[in-house]
Amino acid sequence: MSDLENIDYYDYKALLKRARSQIPDYVFQKDRFELPEIEILIEGNRTIIRNFRELAKAVNRDEEFFAKYLLKETGSAGNLEGGRLILQRRISPELLKSRINDFLREYVICRECGKPDTKIIKEGRVHLLKCMACGAIRPIRMI
Structure with a gap:
């Protein structure tokens, strides 16, 4: 007998358990x-x-886009050089970390499901943040 013959098609909990068993474990990790x-x-x-390139890769965003955001939010001039972001003024680490967290909230993390699996897409003249996990789409302001 196969698994399908043993399932009561009207037993919701059994169907849910079967569906969850087929989903990879990493999906449930927070x-x-x-x-x-x-x-x-x-x-x-x-x-x-110093590790700006790794940060950009971790959040799956273009280095130029990420740098442009940080430069604008800190009110500083700067440039990318060999995987590092050089800001032309003294900025406290707390302020930088706060601005990076703001970037994550606005341009990386899905507001619906809270996952970082998002892409920035353009439809016409509007830029959208599309979640690849739950399918949610929301408009974002470009820098």
Whole structure:
């Protein structure tokens, strides 16, 4: 006898249990999104994020886009150089971490399901954040 013959098609709990057994375990993990520790170095009047490339890869966003956001939010000039972001003023690590968290909330994390599996897509002149996990779509402001 196969599994299908043993299932009572009107037993919701049995059907739910069967469906959940076919879903990979990582889907149920809440802590699978981990941002690497931010390496901030202050040299004179410059602030350097040494592992900026790894941060951008971890959040699955373009380095230029991420850098543009941080430069705008900190009110600083700066540039990307060899996987590092160099800001042309002294910025406290707490402020930088706060701005990075703001970026995650606005451009990475889905507001519906809370997962980081999102993409930025463009439809016409509107940019949208589309969640690949739950399918939610919401408009975002571009930088």
